[in-house]
Amino acid sequence: MVMHVIRTEPSLHQPMFYFLAMLALTDLCMGLSTIHTVLGILWGFIQEISLDACIAQSYFIHGLSFMESSVLLAMSFDRYIAICNPLRYSSILTNDKIVKIGVAILCRSSMLIPPVIIRLKFLNYCRPHFLSHSFCLHQDLIRMACGDIRFNSIYGLALVISNLLLDSVLILMSYIMILHTVLSIASKDERIKSLQTCVSHISAVLVFYIPIIGLTMVHRFGKHLSPVVHVLMGNIYILFPPLMNPIIYSIKTQQIRARIQRLFLKGT
Numbered sequence: 001m002v003m004h005v006i007r008t009e010p011s012l013h014q015p016m017f018y019f020l021a022m023l024a025l026t027d028l029c030m031g032l033s034t035i036h037t038v039l040g041i042l043w044g045f046i047q048e049i050s051l052d053a054c055i056a057q058s059y060f061i062h063g064l065s066f067m068e069s070s071v072l073l074a075m076s077f078d079r080y081i082a083i084c085n086p087l088r089y090s091s092i093l094t095n096d097k098i099v100k101i102g103v104a105i106l107c108r109s110s111m112l113i114p115p116v117i118i119r120l121k122f123l124n125y126c127r128p129h130f131l132s133h134s135f136c137l138h139q140d141l142i143r144m145a146c147g148d149i150r151f152n153s154i155y156g157l158a159l160v161i162s163n164l165l166l167d168s169v170l171i172l173m174s175y176i177m178i179l180h181t182v183l184s185i186a187s188k189d190e191r192i193k194s195l196q197t198c199v200s201h202i203s204a205v206l207v208f209y210i211p212i213i214g215l216t217m218v219h220r221f222g223k224h225l226s227p228v229v230h231v232l233m234g235n236i237y238i239l240f241p242p243l244m245n246p247i248i249y250s251i252k253t254q255q256i257r258a259r260i261q262r263l264f265l266k267g268t
Contacts, residue, residue, distance in 0.1 A: 015093040027242035033060040054136035067109035133234030200252040
């Protein structure tokens with residue numbers, strides 16, 4: 001619905017909403033890549049998955065996670081330009097540049113992962129073949145492997161540092177500069193108005209990173225926790241951002257909220 005509203009409403013053809021459409025598309029693809037195993041297990045239809053399908057699913061899950069992190073970084077750059085350099089906003093974030101940013105995000109999230117994912121196909125899996133979640137993750141697969149997994153461990157850590165960790169640091173830096181600019185504004189009303197434009201994005205960042213941190217903590221320190229905790233954190237990691245992001249932006253963004261209301265009123 002968010003993507004439809006942005007596509008059909010000319011007033012929403014702006015950089016901020018183009019990035020929001022990218023975020024909505026990423027969330028949609030994340031849901032589509034996991035729904036068959038998540039619902040299949042919850043409804044009791046399936047209890048196993050082939051190795052090839054598991055590897056493919058892990059590629060899409062990790063790739064889409066990196067893509068969402070990259071989109072959130074691009075959105076923070078958009079907010080930085082809008083608040084810190086508003087007079088040059090339209091000249092900096094042109095349609096051509098937005099397309100280039102989108103292509104860069106797609107390449108970054110899809111081309112760095114194959115080496116570590118392809119290697120999963122050639123590992124021997126001699127340990128019990130039980131997944132911790134209702135979907136496949138790289139961490140789960142290498143936990144079941146009994147061969148040399150040093151490459152997967154080191155390369156996987158490098159991917160996390162160069163994508164998720166780097167993006168979070170850059171997002172934090174952008175908001176430090178935004179806050180510095182906002183605090184220099186004389187009018188209190190203008191300061192509040194400027195910060196309100198960032199509330200939706202900050203909420204989306206928290207909705208994305210908090211489940212990832214929680215799942216990482218469970219994988220790292222929760223080996224003796226109940227399997228229910230692992231399953232719960234995994235499902236929150238997969239389902240919470242796609243559930244919350246459309247709600248956050250529909251409630252907090254006046255243009256989208258008004259367009260969705262008109263859409264429903266037309267239907268009635």
